[in-house]
Amino acid sequence: xxxxxILSKCDxxxxxxxxxxxxxxxxxxxxxxxxxxxxxxxxxxxxxxKEYVGDKLAICTVIGFPNGYxxxxxxLFETEDAxxxxxxxxDMVINIGELKAGNTDFVRExxxxxxEACGSKILKVIIETCLLTEEEKxxxxxxxxxxxxxxxxxxxxxxxAGATFDDIRLFAENVGPKVKMxxxxxxxxxxxxxxxxxxxxxxxxxxxxxxxxxxxxxxEKNDASSDTSY
Numbered sequence: 001x002x003x004x005x006i007l008s009k010c011d012x013x014x015x016x017x018x019x020x021x022x023x024x025x026x027x028x029x030x031x032x033x034x035x036x037x038x039x040x041x042x043x044x045x046x047x048x049x050k051e052y053v054g055d056k057l058a059i060c061t062v063i064g065f066p067n068g069y070x071x072x073x074x075x076l077f078e079t080e081d082a083x084x085x086x087x088x089x090x091d092m093v094i095n096i097g098e099l100k101a102g103n104t105d106f107v108r109e110x111x112x113x114x115x116e117a118c119g120s121k122i123l124k125v126i127i128e129t130c131l132l133t134e135e136e137k138x139x140x141x142x143x144x145x146x147x148x149x150x151x152x153x154x155x156x157x158x159x160x161a162g163a164t165f166d167d168i169r170l171f172a173e174n175v176g177p178k179v180k181m182x183x184x185x186x187x188x189x190x191x192x193x194x195x196x197x198x199x200x201x202x203x204x205x206x207x208x209x210x211x212x213x214x215x216x217x218x219x220e221k222n223d224a225s226s227d228t229s230y
Contacts, residue, residue, distance in 0.1 A: 009197060011060055012031045028049055069096070111123075130159050181202060
């Protein structure tokens with residue numbers, strides 16, 4: 001698979017608690033240079049990042065992150081604030097406790113509420129697969145579809161595990177035809193990325209792919225500079 005095809009599906013991500021504006025600016029530079037699908041960054045940096053990149057790169061941010069147990073009103077405020085600040089895409093975390101309690105109407109309506117706020121902007125729904133049973137994952141495929149969200153997403157990257165190939169296979173078998181899939185958390189390199197895409201993932205949440213490409217470029221540059229043949 002062509003490396004640019006993989007990059008075009010990456011949400012180049014920096015969500016660590018210690019992230020600084022200089023670091024966010026750096027991944028924005030990388031996102032523009034390598035033409036990633038977006039950069040996924042903390043809400044506090046959305047306004048500065050959008051002013052910095054303009055229309056050259058989509059800005060994605062996270063809502064109810066990483067635990068998902070904020071009230072719907074708080075998640076809605078976060079979403080509206082992020083959109084006002086220039087966010088192009090929203091990745092929300094579901095209320096996992098409500099799902100496990102069987103309150104599927106609550107989970108569905110919360111997603112629907114945020115999708116209504118997003119309008120034509122993309123909404124991805126993080127279900128944190130590592131904390132769910134197979135039955136709960138299938139239920140979330142149905143709820144995300146019924147709520148009209150754009151994507152179902154595996155993971156925050158802040159829990160016990162990230163994306164697995166089996167989860168993307170399960171999503172592909174159970175989501176509606178209009179729902180796309182995002183694998184996130186623990187994608188180790190190009191081979192992993194390619195496999196997730198082959199299984200049907202349209203987006204990858206990772207910082208590692210750009211790092212791999214930059215490392216390859218550095219190696220090629222070093223090899224070229226050390227070539228003394230005539």
